[in-house]
Structures are given as structure tokens and as C-alpha cells.
Amino acid sequence: MDALKGNQTITQEDTSNREWKFSEILADQKIRDRWEKVRKYFFLRESTYDMTNRCNIRCEGCYYYEGDKQFARENKDPTAWSKLMRDEKARGITYVVLAGAEPSLVPDLCEICYQEMPLGAIASNGLKLIPEAINYKIHISVWGNDETSLKIRNAKNMLLRQIENYEGDPRAVFVYTFTRNNIDQVHEVTEILAENGCKLTFNIFSAPVGYDGPLRQTTASLNDTRKTMIELLLEYPENILFSYYSSVAHTHHYGLHDLYSCSYPRMNPSTDIGLGRSFRQYRTDLTWDRDVACCVPDTDCVDCRHYAAGSAVVTARLFRHATDPDIFKAWLDYVDTYLAVWVMRYEKGDNLCNHLVAPPGHGIS
Amino acid sequence: MSIESSVDEIILRVAQIMIQELKLEDVTPETFDPEIDLIDEVGIDSMDLATVALVLQDEYAIRIDEDDYPKLSNIRFISEYVDNKLKDRS
Numbered sequence: 001m002d003a004l005k006g007n008q009t010i011t012q013e014d015t016s017n018r019e020w021k022f023s024e025i026l027a028d029q030k031i032r033d034r035w036e037k038v039r040k041y042f043f044l045r046e047s048t049y050d051m052t053n054r055c056n057i058r059c060e061g062c063y064y065y066e067g068d069k070q071f072a073r074e075n076k077d078p079t080a081w082s083k084l085m086r087d088e089k090a091r092g093i094t095y096v097v098l099a100g101a102e103p104s105l106v107p108d109l110c111e112i113c114y115q116e117m118p119l120g121a122i123a124s125n126g127l128k129l130i131p132e133a134i135n136y137k138i139h140i141s142v143w144g145n146d147e148t149s150l151k152i153r154n155a156k157n158m159l160l161r162q163i164e165n166y167e168g169d170p171r172a173v174f175v176y177t178f179t180r181n182n183i184d185q186v187h188e189v190t191e192i193l194a195e196n197g198c199k200l201t202f203n204i205f206s207a208p209v210g211y212d213g214p215l216r217q218t219t220a221s222l223n224d225t226r227k228t229m230i231e232l233l234l235e236y237p238e239n240i241l242f243s244y245y246s247s248v249a250h251t252h253h254y255g256l257h258d259l260y261s262c263s264y265p266r267m268n269p270s271t272d273i274g275l276g277r278s279f280r281q282y283r284t285d286l287t288w289d290r291d292v293a294c295c296v297p298d299t300d301c302v303d304c305r306h307y308a309a310g311s312a313v314v315t316a317r318l319f320r321h322a323t324d325p326d327i328f329k330a331w332l333d334y335v336d337t338y339l340a341v342w343v344m345r346y347e348k349g350d351n352l353c354n355h356l357v358a359p360p361g362h363g364i365s
Numbered sequence: 366m367s368i369e370s371s372v373d374e375i376i377l378r379v380a381q382i383m384i385q386e387l388k389l390e391d392v393t394p395e396t397f398d399p400e401i402d403l404i405d406e407v408g409i410d411s412m413d414l415a416t417v418a419l420v421l422q423d424e425y426a427i428r429i430d431e432d433d434y435p436k437l438s439n440i441r442f443i444s445e446y447v448d449n450k451l452k453d454r455s
Contacts, residue, residue, distance in 0.1 A: 021422070021423045022419040022420065022422065022423050023420075023423050039412075039416065042410070042412040042413060042416070043410075045410065092408060263411075270435060272404075272434070272435035272438075273404055273410065273411045273414065273434060273435060273438075274410060274411030275411075277404070278410075315412075316411055316412070318412060318415040318416070318419075319415040319418060319419065319431050320431065322415075322419050
């Protein structure tokens with residue numbers, strides 16, 4: 001992998017010790033343009049919502065069926081959902097993520113959310129088409145090739161069925177979750193998705209609390225995953241929504257919390273500003289609990305490298321990345337990627353930083 | 366900006382930066398209430414505050430600690446914080 005060799009791989013130690021002013025970093029027109037592009041979306045304030053406790057498949061390592069939230073009563077009252085969305089808007093929420101267990105099973109409730117809150121995303125297994133009227137981004141989970149999906153998700157011809165539903169749909173982003181056992185399979189999956197013109201991004205399996213099964217990543221598998229991500233990024237630049245820095249942030253020896261200090265309430269006691277103040281994770285009974293509030297509840301925080309967590313946690317660390325042009329470009333690529341994955345009609349630009357850069361205060365891996 | 370800048374002068378400049386960087390409307394540096402809660406009443410979030418902090422660092426040649434953000438909840442607090450940093454430097 002050329003991009004990982006020789007002088008194409010740099011760490012922060014390789015850059016000069018010069019102290020950069022923010023205005024000096026922005027003096028580069030490409031950086032300034034990208035900064036102006038992404039900062040328009042700083043108004044996004046997210047919360048997440050479990051829509052139903054039902055799912056049409058059962059996957060090994062599913063975070064939803066861990067912990068207490070799976071036992072919450074389902075509130076199916078459209079009026080209650082409509083009121084919740086209005087209340088959320090009133091307290092400043094501008095973006096919703098409709099998640100567990102399988103939102104496509106309750107399209108009416110999803111549509112009510114969309115009518116009140118026009119920006120959002122739905123996490124789905126993609127087996128049931130979500131009506132076009134719900135113009136949210138739709139993240140379709142892929143956990144390997146169809147043989148693996150049959151084994152760990154008990155669903156036949158999964159990729160084929162997902163593509164049939166979402167081929168050519170501008171809402172759709174396929175999310176390939178790397179476990180330690182499916183790294184090689186991503187090549188065939190990406191080839192199929194690319195042939196069908198689908199967009200793809202990457203996730204890292206982040207173990208639920210107490211999970212010690214075969215999907216859990218190891219240091220070796222994280223290294224292999226990073227190498228594979230970059231190979232694919234170079235091979236399919238039109239289809240893959242990712243960046244070099246995304247690969248570093250999500251395959252580092254340390255998880256997101258250790259690298260960036262997770263800003264979700266579950267790990268952040270501060271209610272002064274940011275996610276610690278505004279974020280809520282609603283269960284299907286429309287209650288929420290600050291002590292477990294994060295985008296992937298019941299994930300083992302030390303092992304969390306989840307793409308949704310990173311989208312908020314890495315992005316929130318603007319200040320730490322505005323120290324030199326290289327690391328700032330890497331951060332801009334990360335934010336540009338996250339916006340393309342999560343926001344309808346947002347188009348990702350070319351990555352500005354095409355080599356590996358270490359997270360602030362850490363090594364490269 | 367000289368290090369002798371009074372807090373009142375800093376308040377005006379911080380208000381100006383905030384209006385410019387966050388594209389706030391219907392307010393001028395002179396009419397921006399320095400006591401108004403930026404988070405609860407203006408709707409500023411952590412990304413906005415980080416942006417303003419970066420510009421203030423440039424402007425006053427000081428370092429703003431990320432952990433100090435919670436203290437910076439209105440323009441007066443920000444200006445006093447900057448003033449203290451300038452005094453520490455001198």
C-alpha cells in the first residue's frame with residue numbers, strides 16, 4: 001500500500017513545531033473554502049430515537065438487544081410522536097437519527113418525524129423499503145458478504161435485496177461494518193455496490209458491553225482494516241465516502257473516547273454546552289436516561305469506534321485540530337465525509353489530506 | 366489591540382467577532398448585551414464557541430483552554446477571561 005509507505009506516511013512529529021494562527025491556516029484558499037462549506041452545518045444538533053422494539057432479523061452483536069431499552073413499551077401514538085418532535089425542535093434539536101430496532105417497520109412514525117423535523121437519518125437493515133416521502137438519509141447496514149450475513153444475521157441474499165430496494169436512491173448510504181472476520185469480504189461487497197452505483201461508508205464493529213465474541217476487533221485486525229479502507233478509498237473514490245483521517249480515527253489502537261474524549265452524556269458529565277447539554281437518546285416509550293445517553297447505547301465505551309459516534313465526537317474537537325494546516329485539513333476531510341453521509345444533498349469534496357495524520361496528542365496507530 | 370485594553374473595549378471587540386463569525390443578525394456590537402447567556406438565549410453551541418475562541422486566540426495572542434469553555438457563557442465573561450490572560454502575559 002503506497003499510501004502507507006515511506007514519506008507518504010506522516011505523523012504530527014514530522015511536521016514543524018511552528019505555532020500556527022487560525023487565520024494563517026485559513027490563508028490557504030482550499031482550506032478556507034472547505035471550512036466555509038462545512039461550517040454552514042454547525043447548526044446541526046442531534047438526538048436519536050428508538051422507533052420500535054421489533055426487527056425483521058436478529059444479528060449477532062446487535063446493540064439494540066442489549067441492556068434495558070429493548071424492554072421499553074412501544075409508543076405507537078402518532079400524536080405523541082408529533083408532539084415529541086415539536087418539543088425537540090423547541091429545545092434546539094435540528095437533526096434526528098431514527099434507529100432501533102428497525103425503523104422501516106414503522107414507516108408512519110418515521111413520516112411523522114420527517115414532517116416535523118426535515119433533517120435526519122434512519123438506520124436500517126435495508127430489507128424493507130422506506131417510502132420515498134421520508135427524505136432522510138438512509139444508512140443500510142452491511143456486515144460482510146451474503147454468506148456471512150446468513151451466518152450472523154440469519155438473512156438470505158441480503159446485499160441483493162438491499163440493492164434492489166435502494167439502487168439509485170440518493171438517500172441511501174451503505175455502511176459496511178468491519179468485524180475481525182469480514183475484512184477481506186469488503187472487496188467483493190464494494191465491487192457489487194460500485195457496479196450498482198451505490199455509495200458506501202465504513203464502520204467498525206464496537207462491542208456491546210460484555211460481548212467477547214468473534215466479531216470483536218483486535219489490534220491486528222484494526223491494522224488490516226485501516227489498510228483495506230485506504231486501498232478501497234483509492235480504488236473507488238466515486239463510491240466511498242471516507243477519508244484518510246477517518247481511517248486513522250476509527251482503527252486506532254485507542255477507541256474514540258480515549259482519543260477525543262467522548263462528548264455524549266453517557267461519558268460526559270458536563271451539561272454546560274454541546275452534546276452533553278442537548279443530546280438525548282429516546283427509547284420506544286419516549287423516555288430517556290442521561291446515564292445511558294449516547295448514539296450507540298450499551299456499547300462498551302472503551303471499544304467504541306462507531307461511525308455515528310465519531311461523526312459527533314471527532315467533529316466536536318475542532319479546537320484541537322486547528323493547530324497546523326495538515327491536521328486541520330484532515331479534520332475538514334472528516335467533517336466533509338460525515339456531512340456527506342448524514343445530510344441530504346450535501347456533496348463530499350475531494351479529500352484535502354491524502355496521507356495518514358495522527359490524532360492530536362497521539363501516535364498514528 | 367494593546368494589552369491595556371479595558372474590559373469594555375474587549376467587550377465591543379468580542380461582540381464584533383461574534384456577530385461576524387456567527388453571522389448574527391439584528392444586533393450590533395453596541396447593542397449586544399454582554400450579560401446575555403450565549404448558550405440559552407443566543408443559541409450558541411460548542412462549535413460556534415470553538416470558532417470564536419480560535420479567532421480570539423489570533424486577535425489577542427493568547428491561549429484559550431478547551432476546558433474553560435463552560436466559563437465563557439456570556440460576552441462579559443469572555444472579555445474578562447481575555448483580560449486576565451492579557452494581564453497574566455504581561
